[in-house]
Amino acid sequence: MNDNDHRGLLPAGLGDLLPPDAAREARAIDVAIERFAAFGYERVKPPLVEFEESLLGGPGAALAPQTFRLMDPVSQRMMGVRPDMTVQVARIAVTRLKHEPRPLRLSYGGNVIRVRGGALKPERQFAQVGTELIGVDSAEADAEAVLLAVDALRAVGVAALTVDLNLPTLVAAVGAGLKLPAETLRRLRRALDRKDEGDVAKALAGNTKAADLFVGLQRAAGPAEAGIARLLALKLPAAAAAEAARLAEVVKLVRAADEDLPVTLDPVEYRGLEYQTGVSFSVFALTGRQELARGGRYSAGYPEDGVSEPATGFTLYMDAVLAASQAAPVRPRLFMPSGTPWREAGPWQAKGYAVVRGVAPCADPRAEARRMQCGHALVDGEAVPL
Template sequence: MSRVNRWLLPDGVKEVLPPEAARIESLRRTVVDLYQAWGYNLVMPPLIEYIDSLLIGTGDDLDLATFKVIDQKTGRTMGIRADITPQVARIDAHSIACDGINRLCYSNTVLHTSAANPLASRSPLQVGAELYGHAGIDSDLEVISLMIETLISVGIKHPITLDLGHVGIYRGLIEAIGVADDDEKELFNLLQSKAVADIDQLIAAMDLTDEAKIILSQLPRLYGETTVLPKAEEIFGNVSAQVSAAIRYLRELAEAVKARFPQVTLYIDLAELRGYEYHTGVVFAALTPAFGQAIANGGRYDDIGSVFGRARPATGFSADLKVLSELSEVPIKQADAILMPIEAELTPTQRQSLWEMQSQLRQQGECVLAQLSDSPVPANCARRLVWQDSVWTLVATP
C-alpha cells in the first residue's frame, strides 16, 4: 500500500469527528438515561465471543454479517458481534438467570461484514432494549412505546410511521393450508421482494385446493392502514385458531399504540417477515420520510433463549444511534470555553490559586482551556481568567 492511501478507511466504515462525536455521545447518554428511567438495566456484552455461542439459533443472515477470527490461545473460531440482541439473550439466560421479568438495555458498537443496506454503516452504534419473562401484549406495547420515545428523545421531529406485522399469521397459514417445504421457501423469498405477480404464479402452480390458493394469494395484498385487519379477519378467520389469534393480537396492539401516540402513522403489512428465522410474533419498524430505510426495528423472539437451555418469552428493539444523530434536530452545543493564562508567567501564589479556581470551574461543568506557551489563543474562548485584586476573576474575552 502506498503512503498516499494508508490513511483510507474500509468502505462503509467512517470516523466521527467533532462536533458530531459530541452530539452522538450526548444522545447516547440521553437514550441510556431514558431506558434506565423505564427500569431497564444497562449491560455491556463483550465485543468478541466464541462463534458457537455468538451465533447459535440466530440464522444464516447474522452468520454472514459476522467477522470471524481464530483465537490464538485456543485455536477456536471467534466472532466479532454483528448484533447485540443474541448476547443479551445469553446474559438473561445464564449470567443473570432471573426467573421473573428482566429488562436490559445496551449501547455498543457492532461490526458487519457488509452494510445491511446502501444507507447503512458497517460499524453501527447499536442501542436497544430487551424485555424477558413476559408473553403478552403488555410487554410488546411497552417495548414499542419505548422505541418511539427513543426517537422523540433524540430530537427526531420528522413524521414517524410504525410498520406492524405478525409472523404468526404467515406461519399459521402455511401450516393450516399444508404448503410443501420447497414451495414455502420460494414463497418466503418472493414475499420479501413484494413480487405479487410472481407470487400469484407460484401459488397457482402449487398442489393446493382452489380455495386455499385464493386465501394464500391475499396475504401479500393485505397492507396499508389498520382497516386491513378486519378484512384479514374476514378472509383468514376460518383458516386456523392460530391465524385468528395473531390478527386479533395485532389489532389490539395497534389500537393501544395509536391511543398512546396519535401523531404516529400506523402501517400494517401482514406479509412483513423481517427476522422470520427467530421472530415468533409481532414484528415492527419505525420509518420516516427523511431516511430511506427503517431507523429502528424489533419484535418478539420467544424461542431464542431455548438454545441457551432456558427458553423465555422475549421482545425488544434496536437502532443505530449514528443514524438517529443524523436525523436529530437537537442543536450541537458548542462549548463556551474559559481561557487560563500561561502559567509560566505567574507567581507561585497565582499558580496555586489558579489551579484551585480551574478545578472548581470544571467541577461545575465549565470547559477550561490552558493557554500553552508559544501557541495562539484558542478561538472558542468567550471568557478568560484574569488576576484582579489578588483573586482570579472571569471576564469577557476582548
C-alpha cells in the first residue's frame, strides 16, 4: 500500500461505479426514459438539494429521518439532500407546472442519498428512474403505472417479472369502519406485519368478528385472481369495500393488457408504503428476491397547505435492475496507433468498434493494444484480432 491508498476508502453504503458498470447503468437509464417518452412522459430534472420545508412537506415527511440536512450559507435556511425524487417531481407539478393540463405525465432519473441503508439494501446512494401520473384518480391510471414499470424493465433486459399488488390503506379503512381504538390498530398492524393469525386474534382481544375479518384479509394474499375473489367475499366496511373494488378493477385491467404477467396480491402489506393512499405495487424478477420497482397512489403536493392532487407513479431501483438483467455485449475495442488520421476512426466506429487512439509512438501496435485492453489493433488498415 502507498500513502494514498486510504483515499480510496468511502463511507459505508457509498461506492464508486466503475467500468463497465457505470456505462451499463447510463444505457439502462436512457432505455427506460425512452420507454417513458414513448408513452407521453416528459422528463424533468429537479435539483440535488432544496429547502427543507418543500423537500419534507406532504409525502416527503415520511422520509424525514432518511434525509441529510445542511445549512445554506447564502440564504441561512436549512436544506435537505434528496432521499427520493418522487416528492420533488410532485413539487414541480403543483408549483411550476400547476397550469399545465391534467393528467400530467412526468419522468425523471438521478441519484438519491439516504442517512441509512437497510438490511436487504445497505446502499445509501443509488439511482432512481421513474414516472409520475398526476391529476387523475382512476383505476386506468393505476394500471398504467404498473404496466409501464413492467414495460421499462423488460426493455432494460429483465424479461421474467412478477408484480405484487398492495392496498396499504385497507387495514386503516377496516379499522375505522369497525371503530377500533388507535392502540388496538397499532398492535394489529404489528401482528399483520408478522403474518401471524394467532397474534391477530390476540391484538383484537377477543373481538372474534373483527379477528375473522382481518384473518380473511391475510388469507387473500396470493395469486391475484384468487385473492380478489376472497377479498370481495368479505363483509368489509363501505370505505374498505370501495378500495377492494378499485383493486379488483386494476387487476382486471392489468390482466387484459398482459394475460401472462404473474400478479400476486397482499392487501395488508404496509411496510415501506407509508405515504401511499391507494393501490400500490412492487415488481420483482422471477429469479431473485430483490425489489426492482415500487410505486402506487399518493397525494402529490402539500396537503397540509391545502395544495395536493391525486397521483400515481413508480420508481425503478437501478442497482437491483442491473443485477437482475443480462449485460449487453461489450463493444469491441480497436487500438489505432499514434499518427493515424482522426477521420479514420469514424468508419470503424460505424462498424461498432470503440476506437482507442494511441497518443504516443509505440514500436509494437499489437503489444500496445493488449496493454490498453483492446481486442483488435489497426495494422495496415485492417482490424487484426489479438
